[in-house]
Amino acid sequence: MVVPVFNEEESLPLLFRRLYSVLDGLGRDYEVIFTNDGSSDGSSALLAAQYRARPDVTRVIEFNANYGQHMAVMAAFESARGDVVVTLDADLQNPPEEIPKLLAQTDAGHDCVGGIRARRRDSLFRREASRLVNFARARMTNIRMTDQGCMLRAYSRAVVGAVIRSGASNTFIPALACSLARSPVEIAVAHEERRNGRSNYSLARLIRLNFDLVTAFTTAPLQLFTLFAMACSAGSLLLVLVLAFRRIFLGAEAEGLFTLFGILFFLVSVCMTGIGLIGEYVGRTYQVVRGRARYHISRVLGFPPEQAPAREEKP
Incomplete structure (x- = not known):
């Protein structure tokens, strides 16, 4: 079980x-790994207390x-x-009670199980923005995911290993895992309103995340831009020919100067x-070539010496 935590003192x-x-209640062996992503509230103390309670x-x-x-x-x-x-977010918008549904699918042989948030409890803006991004991603990549924003997901050991070996410094893990899976599946899971605080994803962070999503998996934006530039070049050539024709047959026109300025600014x-x-x-x-650490670990709790993660991880 993997739970990233960032300023979730009230939810923990x-x-x-x-x-x-x-x-x-599952009757299985398990471990829960919390990653405190630089929280500035009391999340660190609560995680340490939970470790002492269930070491x-x-x-x-x-x-x-x-x-x-x-x-x-x-x-x-x-x-x-x-x-x-x-994987599960710490804000409880995806209920932990849905975990058995995902495990049932892995038991059936699926190596990547994605959640689809049924009756999302987010704002209209978040829902529509998510729908738009999903549409754009589906058109520009070969990754087929209904709900890329849902972090309630299950992965087999083989898929997790492939994600680790990818060595990506900027990556969107659900999409990467889905692209590496042999038998992915999606199921509907419940979704709840955020109980405490505000979402940690601001508009700027969502935009940056989706840049990572698109640029990490496809060169389609570059190809689309090239096609657009070619269309602009063809249109500019046609306009130059029209202006030349008017100059020859109709004489000088003052407004033509402003037309050229408009074209110049556009190009x-x-x-x-x-x-x-x-x-x-x-x-x-x-970022990949310079080989700097993707993250720095300051402390670990509960890991046996042979399993403890290194304090500095490089891509």
């Missing part, structure tokens, strides 16, 4: 009660700073030992968009 006590109750099944990884939800999951993946690894904006798009790809390549 209830999460502990519900999650451990479900896992204890037999509780593991804690502490980051020294905030590296993002997916790096928190990746750090736990590298230390997880189970044949099946389930400059297109070029700037293209440069920014290329920069996204180049920047991600640079």
Whole structure:
């Protein structure tokens, strides 16, 4: 069981009660790995207290700073030992009581089980934005996921190992795991309103996450931009021919100057968009090439010496 945590002080006590109750009732061996992603509230103290209360099944990884939800999951993946690894957000919007549904699908032979949030309890803006992003991702990549934002998922040991070996420094784990799976499946799971605080995903973080999603799995944006640039070039050539014809047969026209300015400004904006798009790809390549650590671990609790994650992990 993998649970990334970022500023969830108010949700953790209830999460502990519900999650451990479900896992204890499964009749299976399990471990729960919490990754504290640089929380600035009391989450660290609560996780330490939970480790002391259930040291037999509780593991804690502490980051020294905030590296993002997916790096928190990746750090736990590298230390997880189970044949099946389930991911769950700490905010309780995905109920822990739905975990047996996912395990039933892994028992049936599926190596990647994704949750689809039924009757989402998010704002209209979040629902529509998610639908739009899902549509764009489906058109630009070969990854077929109905609900990419749901973190209640189950992965086989083989899929987890493939995700770790990918070595990606910027990655969207649900999409990556789905692309590596042999027999993925999706099932409907319950969704609840956030009980405490606000979502940790601001609009800026959602935009950045979706840049990672698109640029990590496809070059389609570059191809679309190339086609658009070719269409603009053809249109510009046609306009130049029209203006030349009017200049020859109708004489000088003052308004033609402003038309040229309009065309120039448009083409400059297109070029700037293209440069920014290329920069996204180049920047991600640079992050991989320079080989810096994806995250830094400041403390671990509950891991035996031979299993304890390294304090510094590199891609």
